[in-house]
Amino acid sequence: MSKTSIYGLTFEQLTSWLVEHGQKKFRAQQVWDWLYKKRITDFEEMTNLNKECLALLDNHFYIQSLKQAIKQESSDGTIKFLFELQDGNLIETVLMRFSYGLSVCVTTQVGCNIGCTFCASGLLTKNRDLSGGEIVEQIMKVQQHLDRVGKNERVSHIVVMGIGEPFDNYSNMMDFLRVVNDQNGLSIGARHITVSTSGLAHKIYDFADEDIQINLAVSLHAPNNELRTKIMKINKAFPLEKLMPAVDYYLEKTNRRITFEYILLRDVNDHKEEALQLVQLLKDKRHLSYVNLIPYNPVDEHNQYQRSTKESIVKFYETLLNNGIQCGVRVEQGSDIDAACGQLRSKQIKAKS
Numbered sequence: 001m002s003k004t005s006i007y008g009l010t011f012e013q014l015t016s017w018l019v020e021h022g023q024k025k026f027r028a029q030q031v032w033d034w035l036y037k038k039r040i041t042d043f044e045e046m047t048n049l050n051k052e053c054l055a056l057l058d059n060h061f062y063i064q065s066l067k068q069a070i071k072q073e074s075s076d077g078t079i080k081f082l083f084e085l086q087d088g089n090l091i092e093t094v095l096m097r098f099s100y101g102l103s104v105c106v107t108t109q110v111g112c113n114i115g116c117t118f119c120a121s122g123l124l125t126k127n128r129d130l131s132g133g134e135i136v137e138q139i140m141k142v143q144q145h146l147d148r149v150g151k152n153e154r155v156s157h158i159v160v161m162g163i164g165e166p167f168d169n170y171s172n173m174m175d176f177l178r179v180v181n182d183q184n185g186l187s188i189g190a191r192h193i194t195v196s197t198s199g200l201a202h203k204i205y206d207f208a209d210e211d212i213q214i215n216l217a218v219s220l221h222a223p224n225n226e227l228r229t230k231i232m233k234i235n236k237a238f239p240l241e242k243l244m245p246a247v248d249y250y251l252e253k254t255n256r257r258i259t260f261e262y263i264l265l266r267d268v269n270d271h272k273e274e275a276l277q278l279v280q281l282l283k284d285k286r287h288l289s290y291v292n293l294i295p296y297n298p299v300d301e302h303n304q305y306q307r308s309t310k311e312s313i314v315k316f317y318e319t320l321l322n323n324g325i326q327c328g329v330r331v332e333q334g335s336d337i338d339a340a341c342g343q344l345r346s347k348q349i350k351a352k353s
């Protein structure tokens with residue numbers, strides 16, 4: 001029987017599993033305290049569990065499987081981790097420091113099949129989905145790094161914006177969200193967690209119907225179908241006529257704000273014309289919309305794109321703002337390391353091949 005990651009179980013799943021295996025319900029809280037409060041990595045350290053329970057856990061689960069392959073530290077405090085999974089695949093996880101706290105960007109898939117034309121993550125097609133446990137373990141590895149540094153710092157925010165399309169790995173992503181949000185464990189507030197999608201409209205409906213208050217970001221990047229299809233192939237399957245009704249459903253159902261991500265690509269989508277089209281697209285939902293303008297992180301393989309000039313970024317921002325659209329320009333993190341998501345992984349794979 002092959003073991004699975006204990007991080008992949010929600011509190012309810014662990015409780016039922018323990019009860020089914022003849023253990024008392026309260027053991028679940030003991031196990032979670034060891035995992036998420038004391039953050040141990042070996043079942044033997046769970047000293048208040050009886051031998052039978054320890055053997056049971058040890059026979060069915062493991063705690064950690066990710067190996068740190070590379071750690072790059074930026075002068076601004078950003079740390080990028082490259083982890084090797086049990087099967088040898090590589091993934092990235094990033095720790096970022098903001099005035100409001102420490103945020104971790106997690107990966108949900110090994111590669112990505114959506115293949116956006118500007119993204120390093122999509123350079124290598126998807127090998128497989130990550131399990132819920134493998135996504136949770138990324139947070140635990142970063143938290144354990146912080147524990148070792150010893151400044152009593154805690155991961156306070158999560159962005160599901162690493163390699164992969166989270167809505168293409170929906171149920172594992174939801175298990176992950178339930179584990180990290182659970183008050184019995186890490187208790188990271190739902191409003192401190194953001195999931196970003198390239199726009200899988202049917203899953204936006206599902207996400208709106210979930211009983212959890214996680215923030216949603218939609219990678220828009222263009223205000224019309226022609227341009228969006230050029231930049232993002234996914235727009236063929238989910239054009240704006242499908243995406244925007246899903247967005248409207250989400251807003252109506254949750255009454256929570258959506259962030260629209262918009263990478264500014266020089267002379268591609270950064271003119272006044274596109275800014276005005278974006279205003280039109282969002283004007284009926286501007287009270288619940290926020291546009292995050294993202295300076296493009298150059299990727300060698302996508303050299304058809306350049307970062308917009310500072311001047312055009314400011315003009316685009318002002319056009320949105322003057323027309324009543326709430327917006328901001330993303331503060332860059334880790335620009336002196338392989339900052340674009342998926343870049344460190346693809347470089348490492350190229351170097352090995």
Ligand SMILES: C[S@@+](CC[C@H](N)C(=O)[O-])C[C@H]1O[C@@H](n2cnc3c(N)ncnc32)[C@H](O)[C@@H]1O
Pocket residue numbers: 118119120121160161162163164165166196197198218219261263294295296297298299340341
């Ligand atoms: C890597 S994706 C992962 C989440 C999801 N697949 C999505 O596309 O929203 C997270 C965000 O990074 C952005 N991104 C990808 N490549 C980028 C680059 N080279 N420079 C800046 N942002 C980039 C994406 O457009 C998206 O908004």
Ligand code: SF4
Pocket residue numbers: 112113114115116119120121122162163164165198219
């Ligand atoms: S931007 Fe998101 S969806 Fe597009 S290729 Fe990159 S990870 Fe995949």
